[in-house]
Each structure stands twice: as structure tokens, then as C-alpha cells.
Amino acid sequence: xxxxxxxxxxxxxxxxxxxxxxxxxxxxxxxxxxxxxxxxxxxxxxxxxxxxxxxxxxxxxxxxxxxxxxxxxxxxxxxxxxxxxxxxxxxxxxxxxxxxxxxxxxxxxxxxxxxxxxxxxxxxxxxxxxxxxxxxxxxxxxxxxxxxxxxxxxxxxxxxxxxxxxxxxxxxxxxxxxxxxxxxxxxxxxxxxxxxxxxxxxxxxxxxxxxxxxxxxxxxxxxxxxxxxxxxxxxxxxxxxxxxxxxxxxxxxxxxxxxxxxxxxxxxxxxxxxxxxxxxxxxxxxxxxxxxxxxxxxxxxxxxxxxxxxxxxxxxxxxxxxxxxxxxxxxxxxxxxxxxxxxxxxxxxxxxxxxxxxxxxxxxxxxxxxxxxxxxxxxxxxxxxxxxxxxxxxxxxxxxxxxxxxxxx
Amino acid sequence: xxxxxxxxxxxxxxxxxxxxxxxxxxxxxxxxxxxxxxxxxxxxxxxxxxxxxxxxxxxxxxxxxxxxxxxxxxxxxxxxxxxxxxxxxxxxxxxxxxxxxxxxxxxxxxxxxxxxxxxxxxxxxxxxxxxxxxxxxxxxxxxxxxxxxxxxxxxxxxxxxxxxxxxxxxxxxxxxxxxxxxxxxxxxxxxxxxxxxxxxxxxxxxxxxxxxxxxxxxxxxxxxxxxxxxxxxxxxxxxxxxxxxxxxxxxxxxxxxxxxxxxxxxxxxxxxxxxxxxxxxxxxxxxxxxxxxxxxxxxxxxxxxxxxxxxxxxxxxxxxxxxxxxxxxxxxxxxxxxxxxxxxxxxxxxxxxxxxxxxxxxxxxxxxxxxxxxxxxxxxxxxxxxxxxxxxxxxxxxxxxxxxxxxxx
Numbered sequence: 001x002x003x004x005x006x007x008x009x010x011x012x013x014x015x016x017x018x019x020x021x022x023x024x025x026x027x028x029x030x031x032x033x034x035x036x037x038x039x040x041x042x043x044x045x046x047x048x049x050x051x052x053x054x055x056x057x058x059x060x061x062x063x064x065x066x067x068x069x070x071x072x073x074x075x076x077x078x079x080x081x082x083x084x085x086x087x088x089x090x091x092x093x094x095x096x097x098x099x100x101x102x103x104x105x106x107x108x109x110x111x112x113x114x115x116x117x118x119x120x121x122x123x124x125x126x127x128x129x130x131x132x133x134x135x136x137x138x139x140x141x142x143x144x145x146x147x148x149x150x151x152x153x154x155x156x157x158x159x160x161x162x163x164x165x166x167x168x169x170x171x172x173x174x175x176x177x178x179x180x181x182x183x184x185x186x187x188x189x190x191x192x193x194x195x196x197x198x199x200x201x202x203x204x205x206x207x208x209x210x211x212x213x214x215x216x217x218x219x220x221x222x223x224x225x226x227x228x229x230x231x232x233x234x235x236x237x238x239x240x241x242x243x244x245x246x247x248x249x250x251x252x253x254x255x256x257x258x259x260x261x262x263x264x265x266x267x268x269x270x271x272x273x274x275x276x277x278x279x280x281x282x283x284x285x286x287x288x289x290x291x292x293x294x295x296x297x298x299x300x301x302x303x304x305x306x307x308x309x310x311x312x313x314x315x316x317x318x319x320x321x322x323x324x325x326x327x328x329x330x331x332x333x334x335x336x337x338x339x340x341x342x343x344x345x346x347x348x349x350x351x352x353x354x355x356x357x358x359x360x361x362x363x364x365x366x367x368x369x370x371x372x373x374x375x376x377x378x379x380x381x382x383x384x385x386x387x388x389x390x391x392x393x394x395x396x397x398x399x400x401x402x403x404x405x406x407x408x409x
Numbered sequence: 410x411x412x413x414x415x416x417x418x419x420x421x422x423x424x425x426x427x428x429x430x431x432x433x434x435x436x437x438x439x440x441x442x443x444x445x446x447x448x449x450x451x452x453x454x455x456x457x458x459x460x461x462x463x464x465x466x467x468x469x470x471x472x473x474x475x476x477x478x479x480x481x482x483x484x485x486x487x488x489x490x491x492x493x494x495x496x497x498x499x500x501x502x503x504x505x506x507x508x509x510x511x512x513x514x515x516x517x518x519x520x521x522x523x524x525x526x527x528x529x530x531x532x533x534x535x536x537x538x539x540x541x542x543x544x545x546x547x548x549x550x551x552x553x554x555x556x557x558x559x560x561x562x563x564x565x566x567x568x569x570x571x572x573x574x575x576x577x578x579x580x581x582x583x584x585x586x587x588x589x590x591x592x593x594x595x596x597x598x599x600x601x602x603x604x605x606x607x608x609x610x611x612x613x614x615x616x617x618x619x620x621x622x623x624x625x626x627x628x629x630x631x632x633x634x635x636x637x638x639x640x641x642x643x644x645x646x647x648x649x650x651x652x653x654x655x656x657x658x659x660x661x662x663x664x665x666x667x668x669x670x671x672x673x674x675x676x677x678x679x680x681x682x683x684x685x686x687x688x689x690x691x692x693x694x695x696x697x698x699x700x701x702x703x704x705x706x707x708x709x710x711x712x713x714x715x716x717x718x719x720x721x722x723x724x725x726x727x728x729x730x731x732x733x734x735x736x737x738x739x740x741x742x743x744x745x746x747x748x749x750x751x752x753x754x755x756x757x758x759x760x761x762x763x764x765x766x767x768x769x770x771x772x773x774x775x776x777x778x779x780x781x782x783x784x785x786x787x788x789x790x791x792x793x794x795x796x797x798x799x800x801x802x803x804x805x806x807x808x809x810x811x812x813x814x815x816x817x818x
Contacts, residue, residue, distance in 0.1 A: 015466050016462070053485070057425055057428065057492045057493050057496060058492040058493070059491055061492040061496065062491065062495055064502075064503075065488040065491045065492050066488070067491075068484060068488040068491075069484070069485050069489065075477060075484070076459065076462070076481055078476035078477065079463060079474040079475070080466055080474075080478065082471065082477075083463060083466045083471065083474050084466050086467065086470060086474075087466060093473075094474055096477075097552075098507070099553075143508055144508075145505075242711060340668065396614070
């Protein structure tokens with residue numbers, strides 16, 4: 001018998017029929033002898049509807065009130081699922097964030113969980129009752145309702161699993177697991193049975209939007225085994241675990257990509273201490289987020305400073321960069337917004353040399369020019385022209401044998 | 410400077426525009442130097458929508474979950490009104506029932522308020538903040554959300570006014586006050602400036618659905634001056650007060666009527682002790698509510714026992730009565746469902762004789778036959794054929810001079 005936390009998203013809660021389908025899934029896990037705690041999102045579209053209503057009165061109104069309003073979405077679905085469970089013969093009880101309670105800080109609309117008192121949930125489990133907990137919400141020390149921000153229900157699921165010391169946290173969604181890359185780009189993309197937290201973090205932050213990043217960080221930190229499963233198709237999904245040292249690590253777990261990037265280069269900047277801060281400071285001050293940063297030291301005492309930003313911020317960043325270039329005595333500013341970032345992710349890189357050169361050779365053989373390179377311990381990212389995105393993903397997917405069952409290299 | 414509790418109903422909260430209109434009204438009371446605490450209902454139709462959703466899963470499901478779901482309606486409107494108030498330059502803060510907290514018993518869907526901790530609301534008022542409180546809801550001792558049942562927002566308003574020792578509780582609605590009778594039946598019906606709690610209770614329970622009965626009882630018990638005012642038309646409304654002994658009481662304050670009645674007579678019942686219980690017991694056991702009861706003692710040692718029930722229960726009650734009649738050796742059962750009850754209400758009756766005979770004379774002069782009579786200290790009710798309803802109301806309205814400004818008789 002295991003204790004399992006199951007989180008169902010907005011699509012799974014999208015209608016009365018789907019809620020009853022979810023109740024059936026929960027009932028079947030209980031029938032297998034497991035204790036289940038359920039976390040749910042609002043019906044798909046409901047949080048948006050509520051926030052739109054609030055913003056129609058005051059677009060930049062008091063965020064405490066936005067949270068008061070938005071949190072009702074999950075309060076409805078917990079009640080509905082509890083009713084559906086009881087109808088399916090499973091004793092159930094709904095809990096809002098404050099009823100658990102899930103204590104957070106007071107950063108309305110993006111609160112962080114500080115503490116969960118799992119006493120009542122544990123007592124319910126012991127008594128054979130399935131607690132149905134509202135995701136995405138909590139209560140701060142002033143007794144106000146808070147929300148965790150977009151995708152926060154995943155975080156609630158993981159945090160509850162950690163507090164309950166659950167055996168597994170299952171995230172039910174409309175995809176059946178984590179893939180080696182986006183199947184719309186590479187039809188041969190394969191579902192991974194297993195992936196490490198670090199790999200998942202790199203894949204998630206690079207654009208594979210299966211799980212909310214914060215929930216993966218949380219799961220890694222508290223060592224909660226996390227499984228991505230489909231609500232609609234039966235299957236094992238993908239298990240996200242701690243790196244297992246007894247297991248030979250596969251080389252590469254997946255290929256992520258991001259189309260929303262733009263690249264800027266401030267060329268011929270005098271190479272002196274503080275130059276990075278001089279350039280990135282004003283960009284950051286303008287609330288523009290910087291992704292990749294590369295600096296090449298030239299032979300003539302100058303340096304080329306290249307970075308990427310979100311494509312929406314390209315024009316604004318260019319203006320700032322031009323102004324800076326003239327102030328700093330740089331040669332000029334170059335840029336491109338028709339570029340993409342493609343990343344190879346895998347914990348196996350740590351112990352295997354030659355991955356980068358294999359990647360670059362494969363891209364070169366396909367005639368793809370690399371505009372920028374950035375590496376981390378378990379990831380190699382390249383910036384290339386947008387037109388080569390699909391070719392690059394397929395080339396790398398093949399070069400690293402990702403369509404085959406995962407085996408140690 | 411006064412402390413005023415204002416309660417706005419579902420129609421007043423029906424759209425973003427109306428919510429902003431309400432914010433304007435609150436702002437104008439504040440501008441006059443008053444402290445205001447606001448209680449609101451859910452948007453009109455929202456509570457029904459939520460309960461329908463819940464019932465589509467489990468019509469007779471756990472009522473705790475029904476309340477969890479239904480209470481979200483007001484949680485949305487408190488947030489929206491708080492945003493609208495801040496936009497109108499009035500600092501505001503929303504409170505759900507549990508945030509106040511408003512403590513109730515655990516009778517889900519029809520909970521009763523047990524205790525209100527007004528500390529936070531009082532502190533807000535002192536700090537110049539308008540608290541916006543969710544009507545209709547509270548929290549029980551297990552920490553579950555409860556609702557007070559239909560019209561419960563009026564009760565919340567009055568209970569808060571009592572807890573805050575407010576100078577007045579204003580109930581904003583879509584009518585501009587309490588009338589001498591229904592203006593749709595008698596166009597000469599007149600708005601009353603003042604009415605006593607007892608009169609209001611009789612009028613309300615007899616079908617003038619301006620205020621929820623429980624809120625009037627509550628207001629009377631805690632001596633909270635209650636005012637019914639229109640959200641949409643400016644005006645003084647009707648003040649509901651304690652009987653003022655220094656003021657000459659008007660004779661009659663209004664005429665109420667109820668179309669939902671049906672009448673049954675068990676005729677020729679042997680007149681012996683316990684006969685009322687023998688008849689009414691089985692009817693009550695069938696969950697049928699009995700309204701009026703009249704028993705005539707006959708000359709032949711038998712009695713005619715007549716009572717009224719809701720028209721929907723007529724068929725069912727007839728069956729029970731027929732069975733009882735044969736058991737009790739009665740002569741038979743007569744009945745009619747095309748009847749109505751018309752009632753004259755006024756605290757002045759207490760000290761003035763001859764009201765009943767004036768009423769019966771007026772009805773007789775109009776050719777209206779009385780089928781049944783029942784009296785209380787401040788009310789005389791008659792049952793007549795439904796076809797005479799409008800005629801009876803207009804006849805009595807004229808006979809008691811209700812179209813004129815209210816003066817002591």
C-alpha cells in the first residue's frame with residue numbers, strides 16, 4: 001500500500017463528465033489498496049474568466065482582491081470532485097488552501113508556500129477518506145487568501161507530497177509523458193520512462209511546458225518522485241526521479257528548443273572590468289529578462305558581448321544597446337530576431353566527453369551555422385537561424401539515437 | 410457620524426456596471442462622514458448556477474460540499490466591489506465569512522449564525538477602510554464553510570449591524586420600500602415610511618417578499634434599526650423599527666396575501682381530546698407544512714377540522730386526510746385548491762376594537778364570501794376564493810384608508 005498524491009489539471013476538470021472520469025481514476029487507485037490525496041485546478045478557462053472580470057473593474061487593482069476572486073475557481077472543483085467521489089462510493093472531503101492550511105508568504109498572485117500542516121489530511125487518509133485539496137492557493141499570516149501564480153497547482157501537489165512524505169506525486173495532464181523532443185517537430189520523438197529532476201528542469205525551462213518549473217525544483221529539493229501521466233490515456237507516463245547512481249546514465253535525455261528568442265551583440269567594446277555590468281545593468285533596469293550571455297575576448301583589447309532576450313523585448317533592447325554602445329565607445333550593435341535556441345539535455349554529459357563536438361559535427365554536416373554557444377553541466381545550447389529549427393532538432397534526435405529505447409551508451 | 414451597515418443583493422451586484430454603481434453609493438455615504446460596512450450577495454443567478462452544477466453530479470450529495478461550492482459566489486463579488494471601491498477612491502478590504510469570522514452551527518445549507526467577531530471590521534472602520542463582507546456564509550467549528558440558506562445575506566447584514574452596534578442596517582434591493590400591499594394588485598398601494606418589526610414579520614411571512622423573515626426576527630431581537638431602500642432609485646425607503654410607545658400607532662400598516670394555499674376540511678370528526686393531534690400528526694410526519702388551522706365545535710358532538718397547506722402538497726394531503734377520516738369515523742373530507750389567504754396587518758389592532766368586523770363588513774359589501782378566519786394579535790387572515798383576490802385587496806385597502814398618508818385613526 002502506497003500513499004499517492006494525484007494532481008489533476010484544468011482540462012481534466014473541464015466538465016462534469018470529466019470530473020466523474022477523474023473520480024473513477026481515483027476510485028481505481030483506491031481499489032488497488034492505495035491511499036490517495038487529490039489536488040485539483042480550476043475548470044479550464046475559469047481562472048482567466050475570473051481575472052478578466054476583476055481586471056474589467058481595475059486592471060491594476062489590489063492584488064489581494066485578485067487572489068480572493070481567482071481562488072474561487074478551485075473551491076468549486078474541489079467540491080464537485082468530492083461529490084463525484086462520494087457518488088462513486090469513495091468517502092471524500094474537500095479542502096481549500098486555508099482549510100488545510102497551506103501557509104504562504106503575502107506575495108499575492110505569485111505567493112510561495114512556506115509551510116503545510118498535513119495533520120487533517122493524514123487523519124482523513126487513516127480514516128479511509130480521500131482529501132480533495134484546492135491547488136494554486138494558500139493563506140498568508142494576515143488570513144488573506146493567496147494564489148501561487150500560473151501552474152501553481154503542480155507546486156501544491158508536490159508540496160503536499162513532500163509534507164505527507166508520499167510515495168509518489170502523479171501529475172495528470174493531457175500529454176502522456178515527457179518526450180525526447182516535441183513530437184510536432186520530430187514525429188519519431190519518444191516518451192521517456194524516466195528522467196532526472198535536473199534534466200526535467202532544463203527541458204522545462206527551455207520550452208517543454210509539461211510541468212511548471214517551480215514544482216520540479218520543489219520535487220527535487222524534497223526528493224518527491226514525480227510522475228507525469230495522461231488523464232485520458234492509460235499508461236505509465238514519465239517518472240522524474242533523483243539521479244540513481246547505481247544506474248548507468250543515458251547520454252542524452254532530450255532536445256528542447258525555444259522560438260521566442262532574439263540575439264544582440266555589442267561589438268568592439270573596450271575590454272575592461274565591469275563591462276558586463278555596464279551593459280546588462282541598464283537592460284535589467286528596463287525589466288528585460290536576459291537569457292544566454294556570451295563574451296568573446298578579442299585580440300585588439302576589445303570584446304564582443306552577445307546576449308539573447310525575449311523576442312517581444314527586441315526593439316526596446318536594441319535602443320538601450322545603441323545608447324550604451326555610443327557611451328562605451330563600442331564599434332556598434334548587431335542583432336537578429338529570426339533566431340532560435342536548441343538545447344541538448346542529459347545528465348550523462350557530466351561523465352562523457354565529446355558530446356559537444358558530436359553535436360557541432362552533426363549540425364555542420366546538415367549545413368547549419370551556429371551563431372552562439374552556451375554550455376552548462378547537463379546542457380549544451382546553440383543559437384541558430386530560425387529556418388533551421390526543425391532540421392536541427394531532427395538531426396540531433398537521430399545523431400544521439402533518441403528514437404531508440406534508452407540504453408547506456 | 411454614524412456607523413452604517415449596507416447590504417446589497419444579487420440584482421445590485423448583477424454586472425460590473427452595477428457593482429461600480431454600488432461603489433458610487435458607498436462612496437457618497439462615506440463622503441457624508443459616515444463609517445460604512447458593506448455586505449453583498451452573489452451576482453444574481455450565480456448561486457443557482459453553482460448549485461445546479463453540484464446537483465448535476467449528486468442531487469442529494471454531501472451538503473458540506475454544496476456549501477463549499479455555493480459560497481464562492483459571494484467571494485467573487487466581495488473582491489469585485491473592493492476593487493471598484495478602491496477605484497472610486499475608497500480604501501476597501503474584502504472578507505469571506507471565515508475571514509471575519511462569522512461562526513455558525515454545522516447545519517449546512519441552512520446554518521444559523523452563532524457568533525461574530527467584529528474586531529477586524531471595527532479596526533478597518535477606525536482606519537478609514539470599508540470592509541466588504543460576503544453575505545450568506547460562515548464557518549463552523551470544524552472549519553468547514555457553511556451557508557445560511559436563501560436570503561441569508563439579509564441575515565448577515567443584520568447580524569453584523571448587531572455585532573458592530575451599528576446605527577442602522579440598510580437593505581438595498583430592487584424595490585424602494587415596504588408597501589401597504591402589492592402595487593401590481595392595487596395601484597394605489599403606498600410606500601410606508603415606517604413599520605414595526607412585528608408588522609414586517611407578518612407581512613413578510615404572508616408573502617410580501619421584500620426581506621428575509623429571519624433577518625427581521627434578528628433585527629427585532631437585537632434592536633437593529635432596519636431600512637429597506639432601492640439601489641436604483643434614490644429615496645428614504647422604509648424604516649423598520651421597534652414599536653415606539655410615544656407615537657400613536659396607526660391602525661393598519663398593510664395587506665398581505667398568499668396564492669399558494671389549499672384548504673382541507675375533515676368534517677364530522679367525533680369531538681374528543683387529541684383529535685387535532687390525530688389529524689395533524691400524520692400530515693406533519695409526511696413533511697407537509699400546515700399554515701392555518703381552525704376547529705369548529707358542532708352541536709352533534711362532532712367537529713369540523715379545517716386547515717391549509719401549500720398548494721403543491723394538496724393532493725398528497727388529501728390522500729392522508731381521506732385515510733384518517735375513515736379511521737376516525739369522520740363524515741368525509743372536503744377541500745379546495747383555488748383559494749387564497751388575505752391578511753390585514755397592524756400593531757394598532759391591539760388597542761383598537763372593531764377592526765375584524767369592519768373587515769368582514771367591507772368584504773361582505775363587495776360580495777366576497779369568507780371560507781375561513783384566523784386571527785392573531787396584530788393580524789386577521791381570511792381564506793377566500795382565488796377569483797376574488799384583487800377585489801378583496803382593493804376593497805380592504807380603501808376601507809382602511811391605506812392610500813392616504815398614515816395617520817393615527
